[in-house]
Amino acid sequence: MGLGIGLIGSGYMGKCHAMAWNSVATVFGDVERPRLVALADATEELASRHAKAFAFDRGTGNWRDLVADPDIDVISIAAPNQFHAEMAIAALEAGKHVWCEKPMATSLEDATRMRDAAQASGKTAILGYNYIQNPMMRQASRLIAEGEIGTVNHIRLEMDEDYMADPDEAFYWKSAATSGYGALDDFAVHPLSLLTVLHGRITSVVADMAKPYEDRPAAGGGRRAVENHDISQALFRTENGASGVLMVNRSAWGRKGRIAVQIFGSEGSILFDQERMNELQVFTRKDRSDTQGYRTLLAAPAHPPYQQFIPAPGHGLGFNELKVIECRELLRLIDGDKAAHVIDFDTGLEIERIVHATAQSAERRSWVEL
Structure with missing residues (x-):
């Protein structure tokens, strides 16, 4: 019998988790079909409605019901950022695996408590960094490991979207201090996760953060001060000796889902853009001078696990x-399987340390060592 699943949250990412749980056995065929036991949300009515839509057995307005349920083995956490620590720690202490x-x-401090709880529990705990799962990212990692572009010496990371670009968009929880620093932890963690799997950790950083809009329309009328930063940029150095640039902006008109990664080495370079997520650009100086140029690799069955979804190249994930x-x-x-390709809570805490060091650097206006 497959693992029992509990899902907290039924919004954008909650639905994404639900689709994954519903599809994983069909796509891969080598796992038992999970049992979708219960879904928790802010109200009983909301939870029951989405439980039916997402194929869970039942809904509840109290997420602690999932923690206490002996029929649930894994808890997916897709709630707002400020609730992650409390929910994950409670689930781990109850003997559940966690996908947060x-x-x-x-x-x-909360991230450290989450890591400590995972270690103490002996259970599996991972974070939702799904961009690292892209077959094109795995291909890039292989090419770098095989020396195709030589020694990496410079990295540029960008992430831009425009869901906060409108100055008249109403204030909501992502602009509140309780949700974190803003673009830096809501956003920059994604390119940082790619850096982690492609190259290694950051050892020093100098940064700045900005607010394009000081306030936004409030729900009850008037305007409310924006409490975090929608733009962040940093220079960094890595443990492998490369220099780097990180730039993120969630108020960038025209950008919808851009994560741009440029990795430059002594023998070539690799370029990737999430808005064209089924393509990878590769340049190598080993090509003849009269035919040198970036080659576009299209996602195909040669790039696992693409073939589990589609048997033909170029159709795209x-x-x-x-x-x-x-x-x-x-x-x-x-x-x-210790070789699983994930960001666990140990590695996730390293990413959080980079985030907080970057915020400290912006506040101090100086380099910070990690």
């Missing part, structure tokens, strides 16, 4: 398919 959306927590891959990696890790 990013960012890990809104404070380094999407955001939700990456979550299905991540779900399968979680199940691999629960089954004891």
Whole structure:
């Protein structure tokens, strides 16, 4: 009998988790079909409605019901950022495995408590960094490891969207201090997760953060001060000796889902843009001088696990398919496969340390060592 699943949250990412749990056995065929036991949300009515839509057995307005349910083995956390620590720690202490959306927590102290709880529990705990699951990212990682672009010496990371670009968009929880620093932890953690799997950790950083709009329309009328920053940029150095640039902006008109990664080495370079997520650009100086140029690699069955979804090249995967891959990696890790390709709570805490060091640097206006 498959693992029992509990899901907290039925919004955008909650639905994404639900689709992954519903699809993982169909796509991969080598895992038991999970049992979708219960879904928790803010109200009983909301939870019951989405439980039916997402194929869960029942809904509840109290997320602690999932923690106490002996029929649930894994809890997916897709609630707002500020609730991650309390929910994850409670689930781990109750003997559940945890799949928690990013960012890990809104404070380094809470992230550390989450890591400690995972270690003490002996259970599997991972974070929702699904962009690392892209077959094109795995291909980039292989090329770098094989020396295709030589020694990496410079990295540029960008992430831009425009869902906060409108100055007349109403204030909501992502602009509140309780949700964290803003673009830095809500957003920058994604390119930082890619850096983690492609190259290694950051050892020093100098940064700045900005607010394009000081206030937004409030629900009850008038305007409310924006409490965090929608723009962040940083220079960094890595443990492998490379220099780097990180730039993130969630108020960038025209950008819808851009994560741009440029990795430059002594023998070539690799370029990737999430808005064209089924393509990878590769340049190598080993090509003849009269035919040198970036080659476009299209996602294909030669780039695992693309072939689990589509038997033909060039047809393309999407955001939700990456979550299905991540779900399968979680199940691999629960089954004891230490080679599973995930960001666990140990690695997630390292990303959080980078986030908080970057925020400290912006406040101090100086370099910070990690």
